[in-house]
Amino acid sequence: GNSVTQMEGPVTLSEEAFLTINCTYTATGYPSLFWYVQYPGEGLQLLLKATKADDKGSNKGFEATYRKETTSFHLEKGSVQVSDSAVYFCALIRNTGGFKTIFGAGTRLFVKA
Amino acid sequence: NAGVTQTPKFQVLKTGQSMTLQCAQDMNHNSMYWYRQDPGMGLRLIYYSASEGTTDKGEVPNGYNVSRLNKREFSLRLESAAPSQTSVYFCATRGGGRADFYEQYFGPGTRLTVT
Numbered sequence: 001g002n003s004v005t006q007m008e009g010p011v012t013l014s015e016e017a018f019l020t021i022n023c024t025y026t027a028t029g030y031p032s033l034f035w036y037v038q039y040p041g042e043g044l045q046l047l048l049k050a051t052k053a054d055d056k057g058s059n060k061g062f063e064a065t066y067r068k069e070t071t072s073f074h075l076e077k078g079s080v081q082v083s084d085s086a087v088y089f090c091a092l093i094r095n096t097g098g099f100k101t102i103f104g105a106g107t108r109l110f111v112k113a
Numbered sequence: 114n115a116g117v118t119q120t121p122k123f124q125v126l127k128t129g130q131s132m133t134l135q136c137a138q139d140m141n142h143n144s145m146y147w148y149r150q151d152p153g154m155g156l157r158l159i160y161y162s163a164s165e166g167t168t169d170k171g172e173v174p175n176g177y178n179v180s181r182l183n184k185r186e187f188s189l190r191l192e193s194a195a196p197s198q199t200s201v202y203f204c205a206t207r208g209g210g211r212a213d214f215y216e217q218y219f220g221p222g223t224r225l226t227v228t
Binding site (some may be wrong): 093106 | 219222
């Protein structure tokens with residue numbers, strides 16, 4: 001079946017450090033891939049997405065590249081800020097079966113000043 | 114344009130009590146979803162509705178019922194609350210247009226505690 005695995009947290013970084021959060025997936029066919037972010041006390045919101053192999057999604061300094069050969073979609077940011085402290089969810093969706101999104105367990109990021 | 118709204122924001126119930134969580138959207142989306150979020154388990158789908166008048170079970174439907182009242186509203190009912198239903202509940206929609214066909218839009222959540 002379809003699944004998403006992401007690195008366990010929490011991840012604690014100092015401001016301006018480089019961030020990588022690993023995400024791998026299992027799915028048949030050609031899923032679309034997403035990163036969602038959840039700030040404290042809020043719902044999830046889309047951070048970036050990629051809909052086909054080799055696409056790069058980017059937003060707010062974050063990037064992720066859809067790698068079909070390694071079934072991965074790792075999230076990166078070159079210089080994190082305190083305001084990036086949040087929970088990050090990797091997710092996939094396939095255009096069959098009711099378009100249900102499959103979420104990873106989430107990775108909590110703490111950024112220290 | 115409020116997006117996806119949920120009421121109430123917080124609720125405390127005693128075991129055995131019932132309640133309905135309300136969700137409304139002004140995005141004109143066909144698909145709506147209910148998730149629960151528990152620590153370390155990500156989001157789990159409870160029920161979803163692909164369009165007005167249809168509902169389907171998700172991953173964890175036991176103990177819940179839903180109603181898709183119209184295109185805008187999708188409610189989640191707990192008939193007899195149990196402590197295992199203590200969680201944060203999120204309503205979400207999914208766009209149907211080409212630009213955002215796959216993206217989900219989430220409400221702010223309802224934090225439910227069952228004692």
